[in-house]
Amino acid sequence: MSGGITKAQEIKRLTTPLVFKDSKAYDCEGNMISCVETLSDVKFIIEPREGILSDDEIMQYAPESKKASEIKLRRGYGTVQDALLVHESLPWMMGLYYLILLSIAFMVVYAKNTLLTFIILILFIIPLLYAYRAMNLKGYRRKAKKVQKSKPVQETKNKEVEKQEVQIEDASLDSLKEYDVEINNLKVLFDVKEGVVRDLIDKKFEPPQITHDKFTSMIDSCHKLFYNQVDSAQNITKLAVEDTPRIRDELDGKVRNMKTIINQIEDLTNELVINISSDSQSENDVKILLDDMENLIDSVKDYKE
Template identity: 60%
Template sequence: MSIETPKLNEIKRLTTPLTFKNQKAYDNSGNEVKISETLSDVRLVVEPKKGILSDDEVLQYAPLSKLASAIRLKKGIGNSQDVLYIKESLPWYLGLYYVVLICISFAVTYAKNTILMFILLILTIIPLIYLYYIFKLDKYKKVNTSKKQAEVTQATKIEKPIDNYTGLDSLKEYKKEINNLHVVFDVKQEVVRGLIKKRFEPPQITYDKFIKTIDNAEKLFLTQEESALNIINLAAEDTQRVRSEIDSKIESMKRIINQIEDLTNELVINISSDDNSGEDVKNLIDDMENLIGSVKDY
């Protein structure tokens, strides 16, 4: 499966572990990543660039980002935490606003001016109305519904694209999931290869061993993917046994991805630390080889 370079680079940027220098975090492009802090949460997340990934891809590769929160609200599946994350500075501004308002209220109460007290009451209520408005989740869903209706109307004027999928419609959902896993694997295995090269500069026996293990993991991943797709495309009936076989292949693909992600994180820590023994990294390689062996045996 091919994917255009800008999209691949963006996915790689979002999924590559952050690097830390002088108590600051940076993405793989060297851009500083700012900390986002709300009343109940602190996040250090790489924000997706607009116009490169689709909404579904943003939710998949950067689910904790502000853009993902905005998309969830737009889709009608967001919550108050998403609203608060997008408006992260709002609580602090409101706190300052009401502190000033309380100070003014003392002077107004002392002066016993009815008009000023009425104005003060209005100033107290206005932020509450605004809070009700932005936290009223239904409004996001209504906006989204209107957009969808407009898109449907527009879609009727466009010729329906040709779908080459020939399998059962009930199994089509699996194909999308497998395609997404393929993209994730491509990005993560490219990242881990770069880190192995950085940690064990070739030519080294250790480098060759690690790269060979990643090569074997890639072959196994593609084998599981091909097997799953064959079942999806050729299955005559949607049975529990068919779904169990597909689920088993997908689970193996996910385990391989998770193993590579663990290795990636350990390499980042190992490269950044003073301990260059690499024992933890070697243990993870052994775990990956055991995983490969177990999946093959299965």
């Protein structure tokens, strides 16, 4: 942990939409977010704090962050965009560096000093070598392979023992374990987004108001519906005696419903953020989203349990 901050608080900070005020961006805690500028894009990205989330959690909840790009490069499957994000200042620093160096080079050439000319050539090459190393994706892949090969054999054995213990405790089929992992991740994400949207509803429609009660009731229904899908899916993975296409179709349907509910809550969250940030914004869009959520609940309820 970092400063007593819990995982749930950090996930909430990373997944809550930014608030823009006076051309500046702020996270849900009121911290100003710096602009990240690469050769191809300019955007505001919330960076995860150190020591709170695991690498896999950072990849899930902050996939566009610089930290996520570092993880992808370290694991050997990063892209040029990831390398540019990690080394975002490199192009601008090299541009300034070579501008200054060229100015000096003209004076050196004019003076016809062989030693200084040779030094200037070395100074021209060094940044290029560094840039090549920073942007060389093959180099990252080679490092990732070396790290994997150098892992102690004992660590591998310990993982195998842990895996066997989990298999004994958990009666789920191995081939369906992927659903258990995804469902647990969706539960965490839903809980965070539910907390965010409830806070925004309280801020936008101070109770007691009919509109506040209607929104709160809708979120309550979404919560109940989401966890009905969770319970149903988990029962399937626990009770299934074989992995069949029908079982997978049912689980895929449950997971799809969970994601749809989360997306709908996220849409409502974004609309509320825009609405709160702009007094001139019409509330009609929020009401339309409310109707969409009602239709969503009705359609998921019709899904075969």
